[in-house]
Amino acid sequence: MQRMVINRILIGIATLWVVSVLVFVGTAVLPGDVAEIVLGQAATPESLAAYRAERGLDQPLAFQYMDWLGGMMTGDLGTSKAGGASIASLISGRLGNTMFLAAVVAIIAVPLSVALGLLAAMHPGTWIDRVLTFGTLSLISVPEFFIATFMVLILAVQLHWLPAIAHVSPEDDWLKQLRGLAMPMIVLIIVVAAQMIRMTRAGILNVMNSPYIEMAILKGVPRTRIILRHAFYNAIGPIVNVIALNLAYLVSGVVIVETIFAYPGLAKLMIDGVQTRDLPLVQACGMIFCGTYVVLIILADVAAILSNPRLRNPK
Amino acid sequence: MTDSTQENQEPEVKSKYDELPDAPPKKKIKLSWVGKTGVTIVVFWLVMCLIGPTIAPFHEADIIAYDSFMPIFTETEGEGMHWLGTDYLERDIMSRIIWGARTTIGIAVVATLLAYLFGVTLGIAAAVAGGWTDMALSRVNDAILSLPTIMLGLLIVVALGASIPVLIGTATVIYASSVFRIARALGQDIMVMDFVEAARARGEGLWWVITREVLPNAAMPLATDFGLRLVFVVLFIASMSFLGLGIQPPAADWGSMVRQNLEGLGYGSYAAVWPALAIATFTISINLIVDDISAKEGGSLAKKMI
Numbered sequence: 001m002q003r004m005v006i007n008r009i010l011i012g013i014a015t016l017w018v019v020s021v022l023v024f025v026g027t028a029v030l031p032g033d034v035a036e037i038v039l040g041q042a043a044t045p046e047s048l049a050a051y052r053a054e055r056g057l058d059q060p061l062a063f064q065y066m067d068w069l070g071g072m073m074t075g076d077l078g079t080s081k082a083g084g085a086s087i088a089s090l091i092s093g094r095l096g097n098t099m100f101l102a103a104v105v106a107i108i109a110v111p112l113s114v115a116l117g118l119l120a121a122m123h124p125g126t127w128i129d130r131v132l133t134f135g136t137l138s139l140i141s142v143p144e145f146f147i148a149t150f151m152v153l154i155l156a157v158q159l160h161w162l163p164a165i166a167h168v169s170p171e172d173d174w175l176k177q178l179r180g181l182a183m184p185m186i187v188l189i190i191v192v193a194a195q196m197i198r199m200t201r202a203g204i205l206n207v208m209n210s211p212y213i214e215m216a217i218l219k220g221v222p223r224t225r226i227i228l229r230h231a232f233y234n235a236i237g238p239i240v241n242v243i244a245l246n247l248a249y250l251v252s253g254v255v256i257v258e259t260i261f262a263y264p265g266l267a268k269l270m271i272d273g274v275q276t277r278d279l280p281l282v283q284a285c286g287m288i289f290c291g292t293y294v295v296l297i298i299l300a301d302v303a304a305i306l307s308n309p310r311l312r313n314p315k
Numbered sequence: 316m317t318d319s320t321q322e323n324q325e326p327e328v329k330s331k332y333d334e335l336p337d338a339p340p341k342k343k344i345k346l347s348w349v350g351k352t353g354v355t356i357v358v359f360w361l362v363m364c365l366i367g368p369t370i371a372p373f374h375e376a377d378i379i380a381y382d383s384f385m386p387i388f389t390e391t392e393g394e395g396m397h398w399l400g401t402d403y404l405e406r407d408i409m410s411r412i413i414w415g416a417r418t419t420i421g422i423a424v425v426a427t428l429l430a431y432l433f434g435v436t437l438g439i440a441a442a443v444a445g446g447w448t449d450m451a452l453s454r455v456n457d458a459i460l461s462l463p464t465i466m467l468g469l470l471i472v473v474a475l476g477a478s479i480p481v482l483i484g485t486a487t488v489i490y491a492s493s494v495f496r497i498a499r500a501l502g503q504d505i506m507v508m509d510f511v512e513a514a515r516a517r518g519e520g521l522w523w524v525i526t527r528e529v530l531p532n533a534a535m536p537l538a539t540d541f542g543l544r545l546v547f548v549v550l551f552i553a554s555m556s557f558l559g560l561g562i563q564p565p566a567a568d569w570g571s572m573v574r575q576n577l578e579g580l581g582y583g584s585y586a587a588v589w590p591a592l593a594i595a596t597f598t599i600s601i602n603l604i605v606d607d608i609s610a611k612e613g614g615s616l617a618k619k620m621i
Contacts, residue, residue, distance in 0.1 A: 011457075015457065015458055015461045019458065019461070019462060022458070022462075022470070023470060137602055137606060138595070138599050140602075141595070141598040141599040141601075142550075142591075142594065142595040142598060142599065143550050143553050143570070143591075143594060144554070145553075145554070145557050145570075145573055145591070146573070146591040146594060146595055149577065149580070149587050149588060150588075152577075152580050153580055153585075153588065157580050157583065249463075251463045251466070252463045252464065252465040252466070255465050255466075255469075255558070256465075256554060256557065256558070259557075259558060260577070271469070271558055273473075274469050274472060274473045274558075275559065275560075277473060279473065282470070282473045286466055286469065286470050289463065289466050290462050290463065290466055293461070293462065294461055294462075
């Protein structure tokens with residue numbers, strides 16, 4: 001078991017390395033020279049050479065990569081193209097906001113969706129199950145911004161309950177901050193919960209097909225007891241896996257939601273960077289997001305290994 | 316998913332063989348009314364893709380109205396009816412949605428087909444060749460799969476700039492990797508079947524085995540998956556356009572239409588809602604059809620007894 005877990009972690013590290021190469025090379029093949037873009041009209045051969053020497057752009061690509069990777073690991077993320085501010089300082093403020101949003105969403109969405117998934121699995125074919133399966137299928141089939149648009153329409157425009165823009169500033173009291181956060185939170189919870197409910201339900205129903213459940217049914221054990229005592233414990237592994245996968249899914253959800261509500265998070269910073277083609281900034285944000293994603297996927301795999309007795313004790 | 320569909324086919328095959336020893340089992344797909352509604356809506360949008368521009372009242376880039384964010388059913392002098400009102404640049408929304416069907420669905424279909432072409436070819440090749448080829452292809456594929464799709468999209472767009480070919484290429488790379496995974500798994504399953512062994516023993520070449528045995532047997536699971544994959548591609552393209560990094564104006568596409576008209580919500584305009592609904596009807600319908608087909612293949616004890 002230990003070997004499998006260590007193996008998985010090593011694969012994860014290798015993946016992260018491949019990702020870093022992809023991110024670096026991908027952004028380095030950009031048509032046009034960074035020095036020319038930055039200096040623009042004022043570029044003379046001397047100033048271009050000086051700029052390249054200062055940034056190490058005259059070095060071979062492999063050296064530049066090592067330099068960049070070393071910087072990433074030591075927390076020196078370089079300077080932003082726009083304004084020349086240090087990227088670490090730009091990111092540090094935003095990262096906290098995004099982590100806070102993701103954490104609140106996870107704390108609410110995970111118990112909610114496991115409970116609803118269980119509810120649907122306990123009463124398959126009834127109206128509760130039908131409403132939940134149809135509702136969640138519809139929700140996962142539409143883009144995040146569709147849900148966001150409707151939430152703005154209902155909660156902000158029609159009912160005036162919440163502001164349409166997530167404007168949070170540290171000076172506000174917590175109630176005001178909560179109101180500002182409510183809209184992106186609700187949208188993300190809906191997006192993530194829909195996936196988790198479906199997968200929890202499928203996980204339980206999958207266990208329900210096993211022979212020992214058939215045995216319990218034939219013995220006349222009540223349905224609720226079968227699910228809570230027999231099926232649930234065996235479905236914990238898949239469910240933990242689902243939770244980790246969906247927290248990873250938050251990474252993409254956050255990009256859209258932060259853009260719509262102008263929430264000052266890391267994803268918004270990255271999108272702004274993409275639009276101004278601020279390479280170092282996009283590279284740094286991309287590495288943080290991809291790194292988080294890879295780590296969560298590894299956690300999902302490890303959870304799956306740990307919760308499965310057959311994988312835990314290989315022959 | 317692929318494993319369960321294969322397992323579920325077995326009992327059906329046996330029962331049919333009892334009646335007709337020689338006949339191959341024929342699969343008839345009967346849809347419930349939910350599935351039929353889905354098919355109707357999907358066909359509607361596909362027709363719109365083909366003939367949309369000829370029946371749309373206005374051109375997608377025409378700035379025709381007198382006012383932006385006009386409500387639905389507004390009639391303007393000399394121009395006619397604006398069934399769904401106008402957008403932020405005073406263009407007719409219904410016409411733009413009809414034009415956008417071709418852009419959004421067209422690009423998604425092209426990208427999905429390309430993803431299938433590359434994914435299936437490489438996946439089957441990896442399954443048949445095995446060894447180092449399989450190793451190398453699978454590792455690269457895992458690296459692509461281990462990234463969030465939208466991040467990969469953002470990184471590619473920042474490097475190459477936003478344009479339709481880049482968008483199609485990005486979607487192809489991202490979704491070919493998941494098709495590769497499925498095709499490889501299916502190919503590996505089929506390659507160890509008795510009928511493949513029989514064909515090889517008969518002296519059939521590799522190409523014959525792939526085209527006559529492997530592909531026909533992998534076709535049905537791959538076809539079901541095509542619908543799901545198309546939904547993902549539509550959502551991906553819509554999201555990229557929504558972020559302003561996909562299809563560029565003035566071409567109408569559903570994702571960017573939502574973003575551009577988002578501010579209208581504040582003035583009580585529903586301009587952003589209609590293109591969002593267009594995406595939703597298309598993607599939900601495909602998922603309903605797929606759901607309906609896979610539900611027919613199920614039928615477990617738990618479902619019957621509980």
